[in-house]
Amino acid sequence: MSRGLSEIKMKVHLNDRLLLIAGMIPRGHAVADIGTDHAYLPIYLVQEGISTRVIATEITRGPLKRAIINVKKAGLENFIEMRHGPGLKPLSPGEVRTAVIAGMGGETIAGIIKDSRPVADSLELMLLQPMRNQPELRRQLFSMGFKIIEEDVAIEDSRYYEIMAVQRQTPGSIDDIDITVGPVLRKKRTPVVLRYIEHKIAVLEGLVQPLRAINTASGQKALEKYERELKMWKEVL
Ligand SMILES: C[S@@+](CC[C@H](N)C(=O)[O-])C[C@H]1O[C@@H](n2cnc3c(N)ncnc32)[C@H](O)[C@@H]1O
Structure with missing residues (x-):
């Protein structure tokens, strides 16, 4: 039925x-x-x-x-x-x-x-x-x-x-920036998205800080990657 x-x-x-x-x-x-x-x-x-x-x-x-x-x-x-x-x-x-x-x-x-x-x-x-x-x-x-x-x-x-x-x-x-942040998120200004962008910046800054003191090739590579990402997230804020 x-x-x-x-x-x-x-x-x-x-x-x-x-x-x-x-x-x-x-x-x-x-x-x-x-x-x-x-x-x-x-x-x-x-x-x-x-x-x-x-x-x-x-x-x-x-x-x-x-x-x-x-x-x-x-x-x-x-x-x-x-x-x-x-x-x-x-x-x-x-x-x-x-x-x-x-x-x-x-x-x-x-x-x-x-x-x-x-x-x-x-x-x-x-x-x-x-x-x-x-x-x-x-x-x-x-x-x-x-x-x-x-x-x-x-x-x-x-x-x-x-x-x-x-x-x-x-x-x-x-x-x-379209790839890393997103083509819509990069322009969105809702309170949640702004909090998210600030969160991403804080996380990336936390990753970058200790890497600056590491002098290995892999450490430098990771540092460059995170610094590039950090720059993009800061650019859209
Ligand atoms: C973390 S749960 C997410 C469940 C739900 N989609 C949600 O967002 O709440 C991931 C589920 O996807 C299933 N899963 C993982 N890979 C899959 C695939 N290739 N095809 C179908 N189901 C998959 C897992 O068995 C699991 O039940």
């Missing part, structure tokens, strides 16, 4: 990071959540009426099982389909309009896109939330022909999370 939204059982409350991502998803899009883990985002999207069709994927059996249980507890099996497999591989081109790839390293996210170009190219929007290696992700996105159309920062328990909205579009000319 088909179950309607009026019979929702378990209500999901998202953390600020996933909430920010959810807020960037266009209402009415079929959505894929890649590496869904607990399936909180898909459950929220359906409960809030943002989407009525979500495909949630997982590479790992444990999280997959957990996600299936949560979707069942929420009574949303008719709206959220769970699929097992790596990255975008469990999807066919055109099945969804938006894909979310969150909570993984920047290089893993770039690899997922690179490995499934027909699916990635068919998407209207990708929302990416790399945990680290953000510049490397940006570099690879630009070289694959994706444009970062929006960026934002979430704060959760004093940790900062960068979020990027990406579309298949010629990115145009880019410079080192």
